[in-house]
Amino acid sequence: MDTKVNICGVELKNPVMTASGTFGSGREFSELTDLNGIGGVVVKGVAAVPWKGNPAPRIAEVYGGMLNSVGLQNPGVDYFIENDIPFLRQFDTKIVVNVCGHSIDQYKDVVRKLRGQDVDMLELNISCPNVDEGGMAFGTDPVMVEKVVYEVKKDADKPLIVKLSPNVTDITATAKAAARGGADALSLINTLTGMKIDIHKRAPVLYRKIGGMSGPAVKPIALRMVYEVCKCVDVPVIGMGGISNGEDAVEFIMAGATAVAIGTANFINPRATADTVRGIEEYMEKYNVSDLSEIRGIIE
Amino acid sequence: MKHIEKAKVISNRYIADDICDLVIECPNIAKEAGAGQFVEVYPDNGENLLARPISICEIDKTKGTVRLVFRIVGKGTALFSELKSGDIIRVLGPCGNGYRLMEDSKKTALLVGGGIGIPPLLETCKELECNKIAVLGYSSGSFLAEEFTRAGAKVYISTDDGSEGFKGNTVDLLKAEDIKADVIYSCGPKIMLKFLSQWAMERGIDCYVSMEERMACGIGACVGCVIPIKDGGDWTYKKVCKDGPVFDCKEVIW
Incomplete structure (x- = not known):
């Protein structure tokens, strides 16, 4: 049985990654789960300079999921290079850096600083719904998507994954635009914009009123979008959105995903990545699948 | 070091109208827990996904138990109020930094x-x-x-x-x-x-x-539960779950 997958020349020991923003840089989770068992750690968004993020409340629970409006709080790329790369390199897992910015120049600054650093891939975050500039503002207009991907790709010395927003009418339009811009791979979905109101206080629960929804409740939407995107682009797709176990992961692979990422499930079960890897292996064993390519994209 | 344990409910009773007194057996967590720390208790009911942070009221390292006294404020805590002895709940802990206790016995x-x-x-x-x-x-x-x-x-x-x-x-x-x-x-x-x-x-x-704030992970990864804390002449958002929940009052921006 072979769970290895290859994304743009980078070989992952298994197709299970972490979704950016749900796993920090792995430090907190390393106490509770073995990072060596994860195909790739996609770290929390890294900006050119430290970002403070949004005021709290940043978290609200909703039926079968949650809302967040963290706003990409992060200590900046210099801190990341000094502290988080050496930490993650202690483990046998791939390092994927999620890159965020308020402008094309800021994205380029981060990518330039990461040139020559010991990381495996970059993920361009043009889909965060919780910032006023950059983020989703770039990720919902196909013309802008192509432009920002093209500009950032010029500075990247590692494969560039582009993370797409589901908050669009036609996900295939932004997917194709990212591929035209030079994306080496696509990842989707980021969170869906959502809201919760505290009727007792007559006020929104989140400080910013609107946040990004994630968790098992969004899985059917994410799966549909991954399926549509896999049908219209040739680059590898990393599927995510509500994946909590091996069965969920197999669905995304059958829809065409090369790899998958675990997000909110990490908060509910800190060992969700390991459990998902085991679940995929159990499925392969049960149905006598020797390589994931046998089931990838089998849904017509 | 934190642990995830399937804790056995030893006892659960009301000590006031909406206050429950829950004792659970989780020897690994009890062994490492200290005053002012908290545990994350998972509802595991399919609807409410996030763990509820509950402060530790008492620790018995010999028996391997922790006592949680909590108020019923929503669906998660309502669920915990119905736990019976022998039930199993998933618990993560101990979380956060507790109180640094004064050692001078004359004070x-x-x-x-x-x-x-x-x-x-x-x-x-x-x-x-x-x-x-x-x-x-x-x-x-x-x-x-x-x-x-x-x-x-x-x-x-x-x-x-x-x-x-x-x-x-x-x-x-x-x-x-x-x-x-x-x-x-x-x-x-x-x-x-x-x-x-x-x-x-x-x-x-x-x-x-x-301090208190709405949390998701309880271990410092999601960066959800922040409060503004003084940082030299500037300020920064610190995590209640990992940097706190206990802070020096002089650092907090009220």
């Missing part, structure tokens, strides 16, 4: 708790080996107060409605009784902690406050 520690902020101060009270004063504030009636007395504290009670002890809040009680102390450990509503901090700073007393 006086003042514990100030408001409402459901009172439980974590009981373990704190039991671990302290100095003179102890507990000022406990409730909206109406009281709970756990006798246990503070048994743990060696001189206990003062305040209630908003005057049904027990002093009528008013804890800070008014401190002023009325002219209470003196060398260090303060506190947990309760933010508004109480704010005025207590002012009272403490005016008197030059070190004061440690346990």
Whole structure:
């Protein structure tokens, strides 16, 4: 049985990654789960300079999921290079850096600083719904998507994954635009914009009123979008959105995903990545699948 | 080091109208837990996904149990209120940084708790080996107060409605009784902690406050539960779950 997958020349020991923003840089989770068992750690968004993020409340629970409006709080790329790369390199897992910015120049600054650093891939975050500039503002207009991907790709010395927003009418339009811009791979979905109101206080629960929804409740939407995107682009797709176990992961692979990422499930079960890897292996064993390519994209 | 355990419910009972007293067996967590830390309790019902942070009221390292006294405020805690002895719940902990306890036995520690902020101060009270004063504030009636007395504290009670002890809040009680102390450990509503901090700073007393914010992961990864904390001449968002929940009151931006 072979769970290895290859994304743009980078070989992952298994197709299970972490979704950016749900796993920090792995430090907190390393106490509770073995990072060596994860195909790739996609770290929390890294900006050119430290970002403070949004005021709290940043978290609200909703039926079968949650809302967040963290706003990409992060200590900046210099801190990341000094502290988080050496930490993650202690483990046998791939390092994927999620890159965020308020402008094309800021994205380029981060990518330039990461040139020559010991990381495996970059993920361009043009889909965060919780910032006023950059983020989703770039990720919902196909013309802008192509432009920002093209500009950032010029500075990247590692494969560039582009993370797409589901908050669009036609996900295939932004997917194709990212591929035209030079994306080496696509990842989707980021969170869906959502809201919760505290009727007792007559006020929104989140400080910013609107946040990004994630968790098992969004899985059917994410799966549909991954399926549509896999049908219209040739680059590898990393599927995510509500994946909590091996069965969920197999669905995304059958829809065409090369790899998958675990997000909110990490908060509910800190060992969700390991459990998902085991679940995929159990499925392969049960149905006598020797390589994931046998089931990838089998849904017509 | 944190652990995830399938904890067995030893006992669960109401000690006030909406307050439950839950004892669970989780030896690995109990072994490492200290005063002022909390555990994350998972509802595991399919609808409510996120763990509920609940402060540790008492730790019995010999029996491997922790005692959680919590208020029913929503669906998760309502679910926990129905747990019966023998039931199993998934628990992560111990989480956060607790109180750094004063070691000078000749000095006086003042514990100030408001409402459901009172439980974590009981373990704190039991671990302290100095003179102890507990000022406990409730909206109406009281709970756990006798246990503070048994743990060696001189206990003062305040209630908003005057049904027990002093009528008013804890800070008014401190002023009325002219209470003196060398260090303060506190947990309760933010508004109480704010005025207590002012009272403490005016008197030059070190004061440690346990803060609260909505959490997702409970271990510092999601960066959801932040509060603004002074940082040199600037400020930064710190995580309640990992950098706290206990902060020096002088660092908190109220």
